[in-house]
Amino acid sequence: MSTAQKIRIEDLSNPVLSELQQAAIANTESLQINLNVDAVLMAAMENTGLTDFGDEGFKERLAEQLRSTAEDTWMNNFGRMSVFATKVQQASSRLRVVDALSRHPEIHNIEIKRPIMIAGLPRSGTTHLLNMLAADTRFRSMPHWESRQPVPAPGEEVTHDQRDPRFQRAVQAYQGSDAMLPLMKSMHDMNPEHIHEDIELLDIDFASYTLEWMAHVPRWRDYYLAHDQTPHYGFLKTMLQVLSYYSGTGIGDAAGGDLAPKQWVTKTPQHLEQLIPLHTNFPDATFLVTHRDPIEVFSSTATLVAYMSRIRNPIIHMDEIADYWLDRIERLLRACLRDQQMLPADQTMDVVFPEFMADDMAMVRRVYEFSGISLTPDAEHQLAAYLKANHRGKHGQIVYDIEADFGLKRDALYERFDFYYERYPQLDPHTQ
Template identity: 90%
Template sequence: MNSAHKIRIEDLSKPVLSELQQGAVANAESQEIDLSVDAVLAAAIKNTGLKDFGDEGFKERLAEQLRSTAEDAWMNNFGRMSVFGTKVQQACSRLRVVDALSRHPEINNIEISRPIMIAGLPRSGTTHLLNMLAADTRFRSMPYWESRQPVPAPGEEVTHDQRDPRFQRAVQAYQGSDAMLPLMKNMHDMNPEHIHEDIELLDIDFASYTLEWMAHVPRWRDYYLAHDQTPHYGFLKTMLQVLSYYSGTGVGDAAGGDLAPKQWVTKTPQHLEQLIPLHTNFPDATFLVTHRDPIEVFSSTATLVAYMSRIRNPVIHMSEIANYWLDRIERLLRACVRDQQKLPEDQTMDVVFPEFMANDMLMVRRVYEFAGIIVTPEVEKQLEAYLKANPRGKHGQIVYDIEADFGLKKDALYERFNFYYERYPQLDPRTH
C-alpha cells in the first residue's frame, strides 16, 4: 500500500515566490547576460584552460540554441543566466572530452557491447526502470553527478564514489536547486546519486531537446527535428566509451586499464523520436520502450514545466505550456509508432506502465529474460534493496489536475491520441 502523502501545488499558475526565489530573481536582473557563442566559448576556455572543441559544426547548433533562448519573450534574466551557465558547463565538458580523446586515443577502441537502452515518454516509468536495472552492479550506468562532468579536471583524483570531487560539486548544486525548487524532487528527483539519462551526453554535442525544458524555444525544436541526429548518436557512443575509460579508481592508464567495460544500461525520452539513429549506432542493443497513457504523461509533464517556470517567467503562461507539450508528446509518439516497428523484433520489448507499476519486480524479471541475462540471487537482493530504499512517492506525491490547472478536459484530448491508443489499446482509459 502506498502511504505517500499527497501534495497539491495551489499556486502553480500564480506563484508565490519564497524570499530565496525573490532574491535570486532580483539579483539576476542586475546581471548582463551575453547569449552569444563567443561569450559561451570564452567562458569555457577560461574555466578549463583548453581551446580545442573538436568538430566545429557544433557552433551552428549552439548559436541556434542561444538565438532561440533570446527570442523567449517570457523569460526573465534568471532564466537567461541559467541557460548561459548550462551552455558554458556543456562547452567545458566538450573541451575536456576532446582533450581526453587526444591524449588517450585508445578510448576509441573500447567496445560498447549489447547495451540496454530505454526509450519512452517523460513520466512513463523510464527513470524507475533505469534505476532498478542499475541496481544490478553487473551493469555500467551513469549517476547524475558523473553526467554533469564526465571527464575529471586535470589533477583530480577519480574515485567514482562520494569522495570524487565531481560528486561533491554535484551535491552543492543539488542543495542549491532543492532550496530553489523544493518540489522538484517530488516529480523528478535529480539527486547526485540517482542514475541519470544519457541526454546529458548528447547535450555536450549541443544536439538534444533538453533546452525545451528550460525555455520556450520553438525555433530550436524545429531546427533539431529538421536535422538527422545519426551523427550525434555516434557522439553518444563516443561518450559511453569515454565514461567507460574513466570508470576505474585512478587516472590515466589505471582509470582506463579495463578495455572490456561492463554492459551499459541507459535511457532518455528523446530516444523515442530517434529510434533509427539509436539503432544505427547501437545495432546490438536491447531496446526497452515504455508506454503510458499520454494524457497522464501530459498532466505530469505540463505541471513539472509550469512549476519550474516560476523562477524564470514573471507570468506563467499555462495555456501555452499546455499547447506546447501536448504537441511535443504527440510528435514523440507519432515518431515512435512510425519507427518502433523498424527495430529488430527480437531486440525490442514494450514495457507498459500499468503492468510495470502493478508488479515492477515481475516486469524487470521479464526484461532480464528477454535480454538473455540471468537473475542471480545476489541480483535479486540488489533489486529488492533498491525498491525498499526508494518507494514510490518517497518525497510525497503531487496531485495533478489538468482541468483546474490548465482548463482542459481529458475527454476532449483523447481523440488527439487515437493513433496511439489504437496501437496500445490497453492504455485507452475509455475502454476500462
C-alpha cells in the same frame, strides 16, 4: 495502497515565491547576459584552460540554441543566466572530452556491447526502470554527478564514489536547486546518485531536446527535428566509451584503461523520436520502449514545466505550456509508432506502465529473460534493496488536475491521442 504524502501545488499558475526565489531573481535583474557563442566558448576555455573543441560543426547548433533562448520573451534574467551557465558547462565538458580523446586515442577501441537502452515518453516509468536495472552492479550506468562532468579535471582524484570531487560539486549544486525548487524531487528527483539519462551526453554535442525544458524554444525544436541526428548518436557512443575509460580508480588519467567495460544500461525520452539513429549506432542493443496513457504523461509533464517556470518567467503562461507539450508528446508518439516497427523484433520489448507499476519486479524479470541475462540471487537482492530504499512517493506524491490547472477536459485530449490508443488499447482510459 500508497501511503505517500499527497501534495497539491495550489499556486502553480500564480506562484507565491519564497524569499530565496525572490532574492535569486532580483540579484540577476541588472546582469548583462551575453547569449552568444563567443561568450559561452570564452567562459568554457577560461574554466578548463583548454582551447580545442573538436569538430566545429557544433557552433551552428549552439548558436541556434542561444538565438532561440533570446527569442523567449517570457524569460527573466535568472532564466537566461541558467541557460548561459548550462551551455558553459556543456562546452567545458566538450573541451575535456576532446582533450581526453586526443591524449588517449585507444578510447575509440572500447567496445560498447549489447547495451540496454530505454526509450519512452517523459513520466512514463523510464527513470524507475533504469534505476532498477542499474541497481544490478553487473551493469554500467551513469549517476547524475558523473553526467555533470564526465571527464575529471587534470590532477583530480577519480574515485567514482562519494569521495570524487565531481560528486562533491554535484552535492552542492543539488542542495542549491532543491532549495530553489523543493517540490522537484517529488516529481523528478535528480540527486547526485540518481542514475541519469544519457541526454546529458548528447548535450555535449549540443544536439538534444533538453533546452525545451529550460525555455520556450519552438525555433530550436524545429531546427533539431529538421536535422538527421545519426552523427550525434555516434557522439553518444563515443561518450559511453569515454565514460567506460574513466570507470576505474586512481589519480587523473591513471584511472582509465578499462577496455572491457560492463554492459551499459541507459535511457532518454528523446530516443523515442530517434529510434533509427539509435539503432544505427547501437545495432546490437536491447531496446526497451515504455508506454503510458499520454494524458497522464501530459498532466505530469506540463505540471513539472509550469512549476519550474516560476523562477524563470514572471508570468506563467499555462495555455502555452499546455499547447507546446501536447504537441511535443504527440510528435514523440507518432515518431515512435512510425519507427519502432523497423527495429529488430527480437531486440525490442514494450514495457507498459500499468503492468510495470502493478508488479515492477515481475516486469524486470521479463526484461532480464528477454535480454538473455540471468537474474542472479545477488542481483535480486540488489534490486530489492533499491526498491526498499526508493519506494514510489518517497518525497511525496503530487496531485495533478489538468482541468483546474490548465482548463482542459480529458475527453477532448482523448481524441487527440486516439491513434496511440488504437495501437495500445490497454492504455485507453475508456476501457479501464
